[in-house]
Amino acid sequence: MASSSSLILQPLILPSTTPRAAFSRLVFLPRSLSPRLRAVSLSTIAMALRTKFPHVLTVAGSDSGGGAGIQADIKACGAMGVYCSSVITAVTAQNTVGVQGVHPVPEAFIEEQLNSVLSDMEVDVVKTGMLPSPGVIKVLCDSLKRFPVKALVVDPVMVSTSGDTLSSPSTLSGYRDDLFGMADIVTPNLKEASALLGGMQLQTVSDMSLAAKSIHKFGPKNVLVKGGDLSGSSDAVDVFFDGETCYELHGSRVQTRNTHGTGCTLASCIAAELSKGSPMLEAVKAAKAFVENALHYSKSIELGSGPQGPFDHLFRLKSPPYNVAPGLKFQPDDLFLYAVTDSGMNSKWGRSMTDAVEAVIKGGATIVQLREKHMETREFVETATACMEICRLHKIPLLINDRVDVALACNADGVHVGQSDMQARTVRALLGPGKIIGVSCKTIAQAEQAWMDGADYIGCGGVFPTSTKKDNTTIGLEGLKEVCLASKLPVVAIGGIGIGNANLVLGTGVKNLKGVAVVSALFDRESMEGETKKLRSVLERVLSNVSEGTVVL
Numbered sequence: 109m110a111s112s113s114s115l116i117l118q119p120l121i122l123p124s125t126t127p128r129a130a131f132s133r134l135v136f137l138p139r140s141l142s143p144r145l146r147a148v149s150l151s152t153i154a155m156a157l158r159t160k161f162p163h164v165l166t167v168a169g170s171d172s173g174g175g176a177g178i179q180a181d182i183k184a185c186g187a188m189g190v191y192c193s194s195v196i197t198a199v200t201a202q203n204t205v206g207v208q209g210v211h212p213v214p215e216a217f218i219e220e221q222l223n224s225v226l227s228d229m230e231v232d233v234v235k236t237g238m239l240p241s242p243g244v245i246k247v248l249c250d251s252l253k254r255f256p257v258k259a260l261v262v263d264p265v266m267v268s269t270s271g272d273t274l275s276s277p278s279t280l281s282g283y284r285d286d287l288f289g290m291a292d293i294v295t296p297n298l299k300e301a302s303a304l305l306g307g308m309q310l311q312t313v314s315d316m317s318l319a320a321k322s323i324h325k326f327g328p329k330n331v332l333v334k335g336g337d338l339s340g341s342s343d344a345v346d347v348f349f350d351g352e353t354c355y356e357l358h359g360s361r362v363q364t365r366n367t368h369g370t371g372c373t374l375a376s377c378i379a380a381e382l383s384k385g386s387p388m389l390e391a392v393k394a395a396k397a398f399v400e401n402a403l404h405y406s407k408s409i410e411l412g413s414g415p416q417g418p419f420d421h422l423f424r425l426k427s428p429p430y431n432v433a434p435g436l437k438f439q440p441d442d443l444f445l446y447a448v449t450d451s452g453m454n455s456k457w458g459r460s461m462t463d464a465v466e467a468v469i470k471g472g473a474t475i476v477q478l479r480e481k482h483m484e485t486r487e488f489v490e491t492a493t494a495c496m497e498i499c500r501l502h503k504i505p506l507l508i509n510d511r512v513d514v515a516l517a518c519n520a521d522g523v524h525v526g527q528s529d530m531q532a533r534t535v536r537a538l539l540g541p542g543k544i545i546g547v548s549c550k551t552i553a554q555a556e557q558a559w560m561d562g563a564d565y566i567g568c569g570g571v572f573p574t575s576t577k578k579d580n581t582t583i584g585l586e587g588l589k590e591v592c593l594a595s596k597l598p599v600v601a602i603g604g605i606g607i608g609n610a611n612l613v614l615g616t617g618v619k620n621l622k623g624v625a626v627v628s629a630l631f632d633r634e635s636m637e638g639e640t641k642k643l644r645s646v647l648e649r650v651l652s653n654v655s656e657g658t659v660v661l
């Protein structure tokens with residue numbers, strides 16, 4: 109083995125994002141190598157370590173308004189951290205009012221653009237948008253046969269939301285007979301799915317499932333039917349079919365006029381995620397979350413006088429990182445065993461907050477809230493940051509009680525607020541759409557307000573008398589049921605709950621009552637892990653009895 113004196117330290121300039129990453133890429137070569145061999149070795153290593161930049165090629169039309177088409181695709185891919193090249197199939201004159209003109213690019217020149225990019229630039233995924241004529245579809249299919257790529261995403265753009273035609277009806281057979289068979293996914297909206305299926309009526313989610321299955325027969329590996337235009341639906345439901353299973357993907361319907369380009373963006377984000385190596389369903393979910401976030405952040409944009417405005421793909425550049433960092437997405441079932449800490453109890457038993465959090469997670473807690481009424485702010489942030497690390501490791505959401513500032517500082521998954529804390533609507537504005545917000549409610553009116561304010565769940569209680577929270581009114585099981593039945597939100601019960609009475613709570617069998625939140629029954633005990641395990645097994649037993657129809661009291 110060469111001694112250190114016979115080694116040269118040869119830093120290679122290789123793609124790296126941080127100084128630390130650059131340092132870890134320094135390469136040692138023996139001094140004894142001839143300069144020529146050294147040069148050859150270095151270039152071989154450089155080639156081997158070269159970072160391949162994920163690359164999406166979009167084949168679509170230009171939107172002069174910048175909200176949809178090629179412009180949306182490039183911005184979306186950039187926002188997802190992916191390189192995007194573009195083959196332009198048509199130039200459109202459009203704005204927020206509608207499409208004023210379409211100027212198709214000659215097919216031979218589309219072919220030339222495809223050749224230029226595909227022959228040279230290592231494209232991973234091709235995404236298609238506006239393909240104005242059957243001839244363009246044929247040119248594209250031929251190019252893809254000559255230059256195969258890892259995946260093909262087809263957004264069968266036919267008519268703009270303003271009702272203007274973007275591709276001739278004769279393209280329908282080109283899509284169905286030629287392009288779909290090569291596609292990894294096709295992403296029609298309701299109108300496009302209906303046109304592809306000869307005018308089939310699509311009015312419900314089950315119609316969408318049928319449509320997805322029928323379109324799958326044309327040959328694509330996966331189909332996503334987008335339900336953004338489904339009338340009477342309070343959320344944004346898309347149906348994904350992978351040839352075996354149909355999935356309903358629910359998202360929140362963002363109230364905004366700035367929706368121009370959502371279809372192009374969704375398909376581009378799917379392509380971008382695929383180019384990074386994500387599996388298809390994960391790519392679709394990530395794309396849907398991106399679009400939902402972008403719509404949220406763009407609600408206040410005012411551009412143009414028409415009915416449909418553009419949104420901001422690059423919202424992440426302007427938002428503080430804690431607002432957009434992907435945290436744990438809220439799942440109502442996370443409320444099943446909700447552990448709420450108490451520093452008084454921890455110090456009584458001589459344990460740190462981190463040990464306490466680790467113990468309840470090991471015992472089976474499904475979500476944790478740090479409820480610290482007296483801790484100094486600096487200590488609270490440090491403790492919360494340490495607890496966040498533990499929770500992240502175990503994929504358990506961590507919420508902060510009352511203190512939005514602490515939640516922001518430690519990038520917690522969310523905040524729980526009560527009726528005298530900051531209003532949930534303000535918390536939502538500060539935390540952004542991706543974070544979890546819980547609100548304490550004792551009445552139907554409070555539950556309605558929590559829903560309107562954008563809360564994710566309700567904490568309802570005290571169900572039984574408790575000495576943990578002073579002067580707290582007890583609402584009983586009846587009060588709990590009343591709030592649950594009046595709200596669409598998932599509910600967690602709190603107050604005086606433990607191993608001895610958790611069955612009474614979950615045994616009510618109310619559908620949106622998802623779990624129990626517990627302080628003293630876990631933290632004012634010698635073995636927190638053991639107590640959490642016991643409570644979890646009680647809850648699981650009740651749940652299985654309830655789902656079999658037996659209510660255990």
Ligand SMILES: Cc1ncc(COP(=O)(O)OP(=O)(O)O)c(N)n1
Pocket residue numbers: 446448477479509510524525526527528529546547548566567568577600602625
């Ligand atoms: C899950 C859960 N539900 C209710 C509460 C109570 O919150 P709040 O009414 O703000 O009272 P304090 O906890 O702040 O005393 C909660 N913390 N968690």
Ligand SMILES: Cc1ncsc1CCOP(=O)(O)O
Pocket residue numbers: 569570571573574575576577580602603604605625626627628629
């Ligand atoms: C925070 C809170 N909110 C309503 S009751 C309560 C206290 C619950 O504590 P315990 O589980 O010890 O009864």
Ligand SMILES: [Mg+2]
Pocket residue numbers: 509510524525526529
């Ligand atoms: Mg509070």
